Amino acid sequence: MKTLALLQPICCASDTPPMPRAAAEDLARAFKALADPTRVAIVNRLSTTEEVCVCDLTAAFELSQPTISHHLRILRDAGLVEAEARGTWAYYRLVPDAIERLRGVFAVAV
């Protein structure tokens, strides 16, 4: 029998010491970065293509260029993606460790 343990690895034992506020805020920040359809789609795109040019994103989504840039900044500030400027273009990639960390949050205890 498996016991679901969402967010458990962050916290401690199974009695009742509450999750530290800092940890909760930290995780909420990450989820907030994913709490928008456009950003979810961007991250999905990044997960399929290794690296993506901003120009491709502005072409793919029916949103203005500043709006796309805004979403990319939020994902960058959250540490979920990283940018690299090459010439006039900017390329974005996922940050594997950040994703791995989120995956760990939903771990299943046996």
Place this chain on the structure above:
Amino acid sequence: MKTLALLQPICCASDTPPMPRAAAEDLARAFKALADPTRVAIVNRLSTTEEVCVCDLTAAFELSQPTISHHLRILRDAGLVEAEARGTWAYYRLVPDAIERLRGVFAVAV
């Protein structure tokens, strides 16, 4: 060598058909429910205790009772938790399938 595939299972191949908007909105809704420190902490608490009374939550967090009730409603609307009224009290539990689904989103492709 492992390739991270965040949100990949939701989408399709690895060329470029974009993630369906409906799927992105659906996922964003779930993440939005977790995009608040209090709700993260509530879910964490639920993950350690099988079932929790609302009165325990209002006691554990330094927030007003309506605010806790508000957060619980958001988690309920997102399908992440479910409530059961027993007498004067209300008990909340995690919905395992919803958690499992989110866990699957962060799957790792080999």
Place this chain on the structure above:
DNA sequence: TCCCTTCATCGATGGATATCAATATTGAGG
């Protein structure tokens, strides 16, 4: 029936956020 406890809902409010147009910035080519 009356009151108390538990929880949900309502209404209001201050702060965050998604969006765009306009502007700044930076690199490449001529």
Place this chain on the structure above:
DNA sequence: CCTCAATATTGATATCCATCGATGAAGGGA
């Protein structure tokens, strides 16, 4: 240099959201 193309930043705005106090609803006990 001068201009164009690609991104980022700024400023403005409309909407959303977290929070609280007040109120409502419903059960339990005297």
